[in-house]
């Protein structure tokens with residue numbers, strides 16, 4: 001059985017000057033709550049790479065006024081720790097584990113400031129384009145619906161290895177925000193050393209280039225109550 005869902009395709013459009021402030025970007029200047037420090041890797045203690053940020057859009061799961069940020073360690077290209085098979089994430093999961101990546105969801109109305117530009121990546125603007133996808137009901141006993149494989153906000157995950165939906169440690173459902181398709185390259189600044197374990201000398205990958213489905217607590221219980229399912 002098929003039906004359709006609305007989503008926003010995320011187009012990567014290069015911007016010539018790294019210092020240009022773009023609210024939805026790959027690389028560029030992170031926009032964070034005033035006073036927040038640039039995130040560091042919990043294990044290596046080095047500043048992480050600001051991989052992307054995205055402003056919320058009315059009618060999308062990333063709500064209007066919200067701002068999503070994704071960081072990953074510049075030394076450590078690996079997948080997140082494996083989550084529990086099913087059920088709820090541990091309480092305060094963002095403070096546990098190796099901490100070689102970080103997600104932030106700034107709530108609407110936050111007093112923000114602009115940090116210095118990321119130097120490891122070339123800056124691009126992320127341009128959302130509203131469209132629709134055909135979703136397929138895979139007809140299993142468990143609810144199993146898949147959407148289009150794309151770099152996208154909203155819609156339905158394409159689930160390379162089948163659905164895996166967890167609850168937040170607070171008990172609320174996790175809500176699907178964005179998908180990063182497998183092997184999506186983020187353009188690296190030419191002066192940046194080669195990323196470890198990457199397939200490319202010139203590109204930067206998130207979580208080894210796996211397919212990524214990023215979820216947030218539907219109750220928004222904490223600005224870091226997000227989780228990536230990586231397949």
Ligand SMILES: [Zn+2]
Pocket residue numbers: 041042043044045046073074075076100
């Ligand atoms: Zn690290």
Ligand SMILES: [Zn+2]
Pocket residue numbers: 168169170171172217218219220221222225
């Ligand atoms: Zn929660």
